[in-house]
Amino acid sequence: MSTILGMLIFIGMLFTCVIPLFLYVNQVNTFYNRKVTEMTQFDQDREKEQIDVYAYPLSQSSNEVNVYIKNRSPLSVKIVRVWINDDKFDRSIEIPAMGEGTIESIIIQLETKPFYIKVMTARGNTFSSYTNPLYYTENGWSGGMGFVIQVVILANPEATRFFKVKVTGPSSFTYETQVVKRPHESSCLAVVTVTLVGWYYVTVNEGLISIPVTPESVYVDFSEPSHWVYANAVK
């Protein structure tokens, strides 16, 4: 009799404790896996976001800036904010897949300085305007995609090296960027967009060591809007 009772109690424990625990753990694991899949999909969607941003002033002396956005990804992209220098403008615009849209009439405080424009998407991506930086001077707006100085740094394929490229030019224009040459690469490139016609001076440094640059200065104007500058860092 007691054996039967013991067996019944054991079976009762199995059905009321062990099997429910097993089922519960399975359910929780399924929920976790679903969340992992959801977040992986979210990250993949985020990676796929690709938009082209072009910011432009409405007229030569306008304090209104429009931002044209071309969505080049297979997903719709929601723009949540526009940054112009350190000022943010909350906007909510959904650009359909492969579609386009314009964020209009962003009023800015006109000052004689460069304006850097970027947009933020709801998926957490930041895209800078191709027309950065826009300049406002006494003569009105200038800048855009016209003038470019491309700095090619030649180096040995070995090792990772860090170079600092500095370009100075008219109206106290200064641009500094760090370029990384990775192992197995024998050169690296810095593309510097400049805005005004005039002489620009290029320096390249590796730490405190100055790298010889040819030519050291270039004259940018409408007849020659793009220049190539070479720095020889081969040891």
Next chain:
Amino acid sequence: MDKKGLSPVIASILLCAATLTVGIAAWSFTFTATVNLEKSYSKGVREQIEVISERFTVEHVSYDKVATTLHVWLYNFGKVDIEVDIYVEGDAKGQNATATPIAYGELVRVDVPLTAGEGVLSIIELAIKVMSRRQNFVYATYVVP
């Protein structure tokens, strides 16, 4: 023959009583243990889900030269609310480890007072490390214009 002892009936009753007592105690213990196990397991998984659901980024950085303070805008685009600490290194050092809360979908500005490093004349390059209280990290660099 005069035999003394328990009759088989009483022995059976006593054995059954003992089995029932021990069995119910074991059942009760197992039930409590499995319920606690379920609770702690689901709590652990829920915490783990919150860890993998965190997504945030350094959206914008600006530097106030007068107040020597770095303004860091953080955007929480994940699925859960977060709390973050910010550490700055490079030409200057600073931190804001006050567990700034950021609700999901929100943009929050966090100010980090900076102290220039020894021998540094002007603050130019900074490395920003944002750490959530769930131990997720986001890094950014900033070149002072």
